[in-house]
Amino acid sequence: MEHVLEADGLGMRYGARWALRDCTLRLPAGRVAALVGPNGSGKSTLLHLAVGLLRPDAGAVRVFGNTPYENTAALADIGFVAQDTPLYRDFTADDLVTMGGKVNRRWDATLARTRLAQAGIPPRIPVGKLSGGQRAQVALALALAKRPRLLLLDEPVASLDPVARREFLRTLMGGVAESGTTVLLSSHILADLEHSCDHLVVLSSGAVQLSGAVDDIVGEHRRLVGPRHHGEPIGGVTAVVRARHTDRQSTLLVRVTGRVTDPSWTVHELTLEDLILAYLSDGVTEATHEAWGVAA
Ligand SMILES: Nc1ncnc2c1ncn2[C@@H]1O[C@H](COP(=O)(O)OP(=O)(O)OP(=O)(O)O)[C@@H](O)[C@H]1O
Numbered sequence: 001m002e003h004v005l006e007a008d009g010l011g012m013r014y015g016a017r018w019a020l021r022d023c024t025l026r027l028p029a030g031r032v033a034a035l036v037g038p039n040g041s042g043k044s045t046l047l048h049l050a051v052g053l054l055r056p057d058a059g060a061v062r063v064f065g066n067t068p069y070e071n072t073a074a075l076a077d078i079g080f081v082a083q084d085t086p087l088y089r090d091f092t093a094d095d096l097v098t099m100g101g102k103v104n105r106r107w108d109a110t111l112a113r114t115r116l117a118q119a120g121i122p123p124r125i126p127v128g129k130l131s132g133g134q135r136a137q138v139a140l141a142l143a144l145a146k147r148p149r150l151l152l153l154d155e156p157v158a159s160l161d162p163v164a165r166r167e168f169l170r171t172l173m174g175g176v177a178e179s180g181t182t183v184l185l186s187s188h189i190l191a192d193l194e195h196s197c198d199h200l201v202v203l204s205s206g207a208v209q210l211s212g213a214v215d216d217i218v219g220e221h222r223r224l225v226g227p228r229h230h231g232e233p234i235g236g237v238t239a240v241v242r243a244r245h246t247d248r249q250s251t252l253l254v255r256v257t258g259r260v261t262d263p264s265w266t267v268h269e270l271t272l273e274d275l276i277l278a279y280l281s282d283g284v285t286e287a288t289h290e291a292w293g294v295a296a
Helices: 043-050 093-103 109-118 132-145 162-179 190-196 214-219 272-280
Strands: 003-014 017-028 032-036 058-063 078-081 150-154 182-186 199-204 207-213 221-227 237-245 249-256 266-268
Touching: 003 043, 003 182, 017 043, 017 058, 017 182, 017 199, 017 207, 032 043, 032 190, 043 058, 043 150, 043 182, 078 132, 093 109, 093 132, 109 132, 109 162, 132 150, 132 162, 162 182, 162 190, 190 272, 199 214, 199 272, 207 214, 207 272, 214 221, 214 272, 221 272, 237 272, 249 272
Parallel strands: 032 182, 032 199, 078 150, 150 182
Antiparallel strands: 003 017, 003 058, 199 207, 221 249, 221 266, 237 249
16 A cells, blocks of 8 residues: 555654654555644644654654655645645735746646636635635645645634535545545544545644544444443453543443443444544643642
8 A cells, every 4th residue: 555644753842842752654645634633732743744844853754755854856746735824915816826837847727727716716806805715715726736646734624614614625525536636634623524534643742642544443443331340351342542430330432353242331333523532532731720820
């Protein structure tokens, strides 16, 4: 299987603090992957490392087998839409399509203009005067016009209303299905991801919690509800990932190999959203009441 993006022990720190740590993952070609995690978990850092804007402090990242940092040849194959969709605000969308042709080796201006027309973007208004949703559509059309083999999107739908979000994701899915582009997309809007992504990377506190095909990940997790659990083995369960207890009952998020054979447990399947929330529920908080000078 060809891996478009590979990270091995990848780490990046700001001062003494690791923003991303010991990150190892593989993103197979042709996948649309969701990158999720709480605020500050390292998503933007990972994307910036992959697009060569940052140099790793530990380990390595490779895109199509190359190190992206200060590697302009590798960058020709990567499209990147940053978190705040930065665009030259005084230029019109039409100007930006023309400019893109001057600075990119492969540039499909017709594709960009077709997408912008379909999205109803006015060609001759400065993009600074467009709505957030329209600007996001312009940024996406420009990124797709580069005909990238890997497209990295940092929270592209965060500022969009539900209709604009659906339109954006529809355009994205249409664009990448035609071209076979691999996508890594960070988002906090979990409900969208179930419909648009077939691969998942979950980060928490700078570390990879989960990484793999959505179907495999969903297939190998269950929620069990049963008698108070004290760590004893449960038939069919390979690992307890999260546990919540009352005096008499336990609710467990577990990894399974097949059927859970112990009849004292009620077994529930999980949606992708449930599963991500369960993984993120035990997030480590770094601030303390003491640090804030307030009573706990
Ligand atoms: N330029 C910087 N200087 C210092 N610390 C930084 C810098 N950029 C990020 N960090 C820190 O690195 C950690 C990871 O940040 P990052 O932006 O990668 O997280 P994120 O998951 O993208 O967050 P969000 O969901 O809020 O966008 C955070 O603790 C953040 O404060």
